Amino acid sequence: MTGRCVIIGGGPAGMVAGLLLARAGVAVTVLEKHADFLRDFRGDTVHPSTLDLLDDLGLGERFARLPQYHITEVAFPAGGRQVVFGDLSRLRVRHPYIAMVPQWDLLTLLADAAREEPGFTLRMRTEVTGLVHEGGRVAGVRYRTEDGQDGELRADLTLACDGRWSLARREAGLRVKERRVPFDVWWFRLPRAKEEDLGALIPRVTADRLFIVLPRETHFQIGYIGPKGFDPAFRARGLEPLRREIAEAVPDLAGKVSELTSMDDVKHLDVRLNRLNRWHTDGLLCIGDAAHAMSPVGGVGINLAIQDAVAAATLLAGPLRRGRPTPAALARVRARRLPATAAVQALQRVMHRALVVRVLRGTWSGPPALLLRLLRRFPALSYVPAYLIGVGPRPERAPAFARRDPGKTPAGRATVAE
Template sequence: MANTERTTCLVVGGGPAGMVLGLLLARAGVEVTVLEKHGDFLRDFRGDTVHASTIRLLDELGLGAEFRKLPQSRLETVAVPVDGGVATLGDVSRLRPPYNYIATVPQWDFLDLLADAAKPEPTFTLRMNTEATGLLRDGERVTGVRYRTADGAEGEIRAELTVACDGRGSLLRQQGGFVPKEYPVPFDVWWFRLPRYEQGGEVSGLSPRIKGNELLLLINRGDYFQVAYFLPKGTDRALRAKGVRWFRETVAAIAPELADRVDSIESMDDVKMLDVRLNRLRRWHSDGLLLIGDAAHAMSPAGGVGINLAVQDAVAAATLLAEPLRRHRVRPVDLAKVRRRRWFPMVVTQGLQRVIHRALIGPALAGELGRFPKAPVLLTQRFPFLRAVPAYIVAIGPRPEHAPDFARRPTSAVAGRS
């Protein structure tokens, strides 16, 4: 017989959204259990950016000092490819300090920080090596999940509310009968790393490189570059078959300054493919079940905003649902409020990503970069103060969330904060 446990709120997925939600609800006194299928957070994540609005949230939670001790680098500029080179479109350093940068932090360190902050809370439980395998129901109402541990043991956890934070391939979304609306995306992304040397002229922010119909994006990660190579959707297998020597030569041709280090790509196994998706659900809940983050709206890597949007979803969910959970009376109408609160920023962000796909990435891969609208580039070059506008959209985003009062703690690392 399967072991049956109970909790008030069950969060499936120990990524940024799940860990932030678990921490905030625990600080509200809600009994919350987070399930994470892996044994630790020490994995190679593709998205390691912590945006300015999330840094502000960490300060509000009293975690700013510990966050700033983590190994990290800063992204302060956003550039776009133009005929003949690149142009700075956004300058995050123009925003009001101390929230005038985007941090690139190993995601395992970020998640460990959240877990360490949550573990002292008496109502918080983190279950590692525990994978949700299916939904439990009482009629139409979701009442929890079945799970399996790494050693093969199976059990059930029943909950008043189950929150799916299990990513864009969400099992709970599938089993809940939710079907997202998909938007066409013209590209996939290969991610890989190259060493970074302390030399004059090396990119210090986020910068594209383009040659013909080949496009790279360089992200400064301190002692290495995280590099994105954009390829037409569905061509992974054919291009991968050309082999590592071809790929090294391709990278060196697009970005000659990297030619002295492409041999660090030892094989195509070092190149990881991201099947880029852009989709969203019209409805984020059913009775007893809520979906947030990528489970509700998969984001393109354009702008690197996926983690930020997921964290903002979690803050909104905690703010709106803490009191109903404390009363042990969470109704579908309460769950619907989360979607209503987060719909506008999600739609705006995805809309901007679709514009970037159509106006920039698609033309670049077709060798037609001249189609990119020149007005924004010309304006930001002539009037540099305008670079704060795209910087704000990326680093802060529409409708940023603040920590609810019940979750706030004092912090000593908010120098310069007004």
């Protein structure tokens, strides 16, 4: 007897959960409303814990062939110097770095691997429009295809991986607790020559603004951090103030600011930090951003979502193979993942107060003097933040049923509905 699982959303959590459950012999259908994975300015950081997972799944060699840039240090500007806050090269892991990889490349890799499993189906251009309720439980989803066809898909488990604005959690009546976040992020890109390297990942600070510069294979992805509610005024003032602020904060990019030609190329991210009180109802489980929206500080959101997916597959594969997971089985996923989620969110809130809020108020004068003295005297202390960022407080390893040798021949081909 094998249960059926429908997954809402083909993001990192949905694709990892789909791949692992399919390898467990569960019949899985992933519904993704878009026609492809090509969307700008999604989380593109792949941390050491996720790189280890890809190795366990037999996908490490495929991933290594993707275009990528490696970050080994996170640093703070301090008195014209940089002080390494997190040195990932000190981590005792197989991949002591953060890999910057376009998320669409990662998702395509995961989708291709899942298609090799006979029980996996990926349906693109298929938007979930509601939940099917039956006998007091969620029994599947209603959906609409791109050409306007409506339908229902019944399932023993519906896994909601549909992000911070999750329709599934709203329809299920699951309540989310919001934490105040005083800032938003505006993403844009500037060209990068192959030989250009701005060094470690360092926040760049002006009088009252903060920039994050992420090196990519062909460009720099830049995050402009400003106060929440600033978007209308930000767009109304036009490009020139933004160009001046970039040149001031990142002098190395001053000669490139003319490449930014339209405010339409600047994408606004409404930053949220929240968490569901309860992640499930009978027949439905929320994971990833649907269960807990993360701040972009540390770039850990994608990796926490993937860890949720691994935990869900590990704990629910057996119940799904036997038929229908009980509410108690679903609750065990939250119990396993909540401590790590809460710890990371607490750390992010500390970073909001210690760095972002002080910069936006114009009171930032550098990291605390005691912290600087400790890091300069004892560089090995940079291992701790590197571990929290790169590995996390509760890393998940691939369950035995999902592990593969890179050279292993897949047992069959999956059904794919494009």
